[in-house]
Amino acid sequence: MPKTTLHFEKVRRRFGRLSVLQGVTGTVTPGEALLVTGPNGSGKSTLLRCLAGVLAPDGGQIAYREGERDLDIGERRLRVGYVAPDLAFYSELTVAENLQFFARLRRVSPDRGFAILDRLALPTDRMAGTLSSGMRQRLRWAWALLHRPRLLLLDEPFQNLDAPGEEGTRELLREHLESTPGGLAVIANPSSLEIDRVTARLDLGR
Amino acid sequence: MSPLASTWAAEALAVFAKEWRCELRTRIALNTLGLFAVTTLVVAGVSLGPLGVAKAQGSALLPVLLWLILLFSVAAGLPRAFVQEEETQTATALRLCATPSALFCGKLLYALTLVAGLEVLITPLYVMIMNLQVARPGLLAAALAAGGFGLAAGSTLVAAIIAQARSKGTLFSVLSFPILLPLLILAVELTRNAVVGDPPGMALPQLLLYDASVSIFGLMLFPVVWNP
Structure with a gap:
């Protein structure tokens, strides 16, 4: 199995005087999911943003290895799959146009994204600006898995999903951890989730 | 072209195509630029007009x-390129997803293309009014091409810098002044030479050098301001 590990140590982040992350440490290895829980404002989203590379921590270390090499923050940013409530797409484009655009940026075929949308029953000819919150969440999943990432960072992954949507995305997560070579995940949620293959939990609650 | 360069170019073209697709569906920048330019042109035409300014002046x-x-038409419409990305999340x-340099390009x-369209629309009307x-005329076209490139490059760079700032409007004005001032001085001089029939002199090579410098500086600086 390809060697993939995510290790973060004593990660700190503050916004002005507000210290959101105060030395958070964790490790995830292939086939595993790390579940991060905590109340609102405890730093779950901030931690995932730091792991994704869209937010720089004020202190600590984040090491993500694929194969024999640690990826730098720029490489990590382009490799992760990321689902988050504040992730938005172009409302002037259709679902299909959004996926095709980001597939061209990622230099991959959009077929995988379309296949996922088909499984999640999201029509591709809808303008992204007309999607409901649950539909937008399905699009986020398709976008996150477009390039077959090894590392999935999921912030409130089942938010706004109805029962079929949640079942479909749970299945995608299960497939990712079981079938994607070197696949691993970090999942952030306000409360505990029943998810197979959660091997570690990190509670940021105070 | 090497495979790496061709995929980088494809990425840049994808961004370009996306920008125009969104713009043609909303027409926000087109309307802003066009309306501002035509309005100021009409005001200038009515106030000064063909008989309002002596030939020497x-x-x-x-x-x-x-x-x-x-300048003011571009300032009204171009900063949205990056600001909108932040505001719409x-x-x-x-x-x-994007390679920073490909995104910038x-x-x-x-x-x-927006600035070129603006110049094609406004300049003949201006000359006529x-x-x-x-x-x-050839030198005028060169002045518009080189000056327009500098306007676009300088405005894009400033827009990228201010996109994540709080006081965007103020910051755009403050940053634009030192960046665009040399461009405007050179462009005006070159345009004046075209009008009176003087040779371009050093203004054209200086303007081209400015364009190249701003482009290279933007490519180098953009990844720093764009990513954390």
Whole structure:
């Protein structure tokens, strides 16, 4: 199995005087999911943003290895799959146009994204600006898995999903951890989730 | 072309195509630029008109006015290129997908085509309304091309810098002044030379050097301001 590990140590982040992350440490290895829980404002989203590379921590270390090499923050940013409530797409484009655009940026075929949308029953000819919150969440999943990432960072992954949507995305997560070579995940949620293959939990609650 | 370069170019072109697709569906920048430019042109035309400026003064004044109209039209419409990404929260998806240099070049290409369209629309109208006699039309075209490139490149760079700031409007004005001032001085001088029939002198090579410098500086600086 390809060697993939995510290790973060004593990660700190503050916004002005507000210290959101105060030395958070964790490790995830292939086939595993790390579940991060905590109340609102405890730093779950901030931690995932730091792991994704869209937010720089004020202190600590984040090491993500694929194969024999640690990826730098720029490489990590382009490799992760990321689902988050504040992730938005172009409302002037259709679902299909959004996926095709980001597939061209990622230099991959959009077929995988379309296949996922088909499984999640999201029509591709809808303008992204007309999607409901649950539909937008399905699009986020398709976008996150477009390039077959090894590392999935999921912030409130089942938010706004109805029962079929949640079942479909749970299945995608299960497939990712079981079938994607070197696949691993970090999942952030306000409360505990029943998810197979959660091997570690990190509670940021105070 | 090497495979790496071709995929980078494809990425930049994808950004360019996306910008125009969104713009043609919303027409926000087109309407803003066009409306501002036409309005100021009409005001200038009504106030000064073909008989309002003596010929001797016209060659000194009218090139300045043309570039002021272009500058403020661009300032009204171009900063949205990056600001909108932050405001609509599409910037995160872009940060996780796009190569910064390809993103910058795609946005720059979009800005170039917008500015070129603006110049094609405004300049003939301006020449006609102001009854501006241009002795060297080829030099005027070169001034517009080189000056327009600098306007687009400088505005794109400043827009990228201010996109994540709080006081965007103020910051755009403050940052634009030192970046665009040399461009405007050179562009006005070159335009004036075209009107009176003088040779371009050093203004054209200096303007081209400015364009190259701003482009290279933007490519180097953009990844730093774009990513954390």
